[in-house]
Amino acid sequence: MKQLSKYIFLAMSIASPIQASANEWQEPLNGIVNHVIKNGYNNYSASAQKLQNSSYAFCSTPSSQTLTQAKDSFKENTLDWQKIQWLNFGPVTYFMRYYAFEYWPDKKGITQRQLRALTQTDTEAMDAPKFWTSASIAVRGLTAIESLLYHPDFDPINSQKHCDLLKRVTKHHSESANEVSLQWKNASAQDWVFDEEGSGFDKEKAAMELFLQQWIEHMSAVKDAKLETPIGYHGRQNLKLAEFYRSDLSLNSIHENLKAYRKIYHSGSPSLFDIAIKSQPELAKKLEAQLIENQRLALQLPSDFFAPTQEQNEKVTMATPLVKSISLSQSYLTNLVTNLGFQIGFNSRDGD
Amino acid sequence: MLTRRSFLALGSALTLTPTWAEISGAGTNRKLYASAFSTPEKKHYFGVIDDNGSILWKNTLPARAHAPVIHPEKAIIGIVSRRPGYFMHFYNLADAQLIKRIEPQKGHHFYGHATFSDDGKNLITQENHYPSGAGKIFIRQWPSGEIIHEYSSNGIGPHESILWQGNTLAIANGGLKTHPNNDREILNRETMEPNLTYLSLENGQPLNKLTHPKEYSQLSIRHLDINRDGIAALGFQYKGDLRDQVPLVALSHISWSDIKYLSMPEDVRIRFKQYCGSVCFDKSGNILAISTPRGGLVAFWDVNSKTYLGLKNCRDVCGIAPTDSSHEFLLSSGTGTLMRYNPIVGSTTMIKKHTNILWDNHLKCLSV
Structure with missing residues (x-):
């Protein structure tokens, strides 16, 4: 069979695509990481913190005015998310954070159903360590916050329970956004590339x-x-x-x-x-x-x-x-x- | 030493298509592999490589193909067009000549996989009768191609099947109803009922039919392999939500009453992106390899203990074939990589990196 291999070999002669040199990609990569991703998560983290703060302010003084302020913060944070949504890579992949930041599409109304169940949960239980990191991704981020602020099932102005839930979801969401931002600050994209040993990677x-x-x-x-x-x-x-x-x-x-x-x-x-x-x-x-x-x-x-x-x-x-x-x-x-x-x-x- | 010319002369002196034994006798016991591949220019080929990754021959295909099919006795290899597929090409390994083209019956298409009976006298294909969506198993006489049996696959979307002990066909009925007018659009996502059917080839009757629990009804059973103990390994493709936590790999046996799911670390399961590519046992039949091109890795299990062993990163990897050595696999990828990997000792041997070849889904070892 060795002879067969040797003598029936047909050389491949397909034109190579034009290729940039290996190091040439370092700058565009760094540019995207620094200007799009790191800046993007920095802004996203800051507006998530602002959303948490305005949710707390709203819940301490519930009114249509403070609700509007919370909604404005939600909009700002959501639009910051859209700038980095294209990349499901790196720290956002840990603990299903990418899907937790936005649980969409939600064809079966899982977020609503689970939020309603959470309104029946003791606040002490919700404050237990790891409650939120192990909670369903449907109730951990922007989709859940949007529901609590906009869905007619929820009335945070008049319901303490709904407001308590809003505070806890926005707090967890802000912490998650901050963790991703911090992880990007101390890392490079190459840290999350899986090495292919032996392939001139x-x-x-x-x-x-x-x-x-x-x-x-x-x-x-x-x-x-x-x-x-x-x-x-x-x-x-x-x-x-x-x-x-x-x-x-x-x-x-x-x-x-x-x-x-x-x-x-x-x-x-x-x-x-x-x-x-x-x-x-x-x-x-x-x-x-x-x-x-x-x-x-x-x-x-x-x-x-x-x-x-x-x-x-x-x-x-x-x-x-x-x-x-x-x-x-x-x-x-x-x-x-x-x-x-x-x-x-x-x-x-x-x-x- | 044989030259290409003398080899071809030997081929014609023997028969029109030599047996594997005759070809092996002409040289050493070197391993050969077959796979479809494409180029960046979107040209499509079927090729044979040696264990150094060199392409021994290639033939142009009219469209992208999916999985090779190997005759058990004659040195004949075939390739099945990908779903919805309308051709199978068969070649004489010795001279790379196209010796047979088979097309599906009117109203049918192939799913990309086929297999020969153990004696090589029949060719078995999975097909979609697309006006009805019924899954079909066709038995054709080889080499005439004449249809001698047409059986129900006992499900929708029979993708791959593996012959076991000569007259039992394990069929991965993926459950996806499609129609070529809509390319690959899934027409029954909400009502899918994938199953694994063990079919008697003597009478076309199901010997066992295994299904998922209801909550996994969108877990399409797509690829499988069977080891010498009759353990079937199954690789799934989940058609539900990307965020759902579902098993992606399982084991089965004709005598079992249910599918036994294999576990893996959650961070690895997430990397699969709900998609398994190829399913392959090693030479010993105890090490299972499952590729996920979307995750860029191959994961390994010890089948006897049902233990997850680890993974090998390889971008766009899909093809897997056992090598001559126990525990070792040859991997092929859409980036042109061919590498050997042994998950027990963790050794990697980079065979070749073809810069302009995109190895397609499945790699098969030839019986040389």
């Missing part, structure tokens, strides 16, 4: 590759789950599936996501864009133009786009240019990074 490139994979996946989530699904782009409309629909943040969340995309593209010196423009100028420019177009088209949607004021077909007509644009930017990004030598997932993206 390049940690910077591997980390960058994971970021790019998650960015591409997030584009799908924005297009499919955030935009198409609730308005019934392919089927039945269900506006309650829109992200943060109770607090009317569905569209603003998309705005923040799309802004974050351009920040990812341009962070670092050189940035991914700077490197791409040298070897793949046409594609690099197309992606840049499409990312801007995404933002422009999203801004054209009416502020009440996710409200039940228009017919489904009107919503679909209005959303179509943005759906197509996000889809196109996803294709450009995929082609660009593939041409730059990244493997954005073969079996992992399209297995069976």
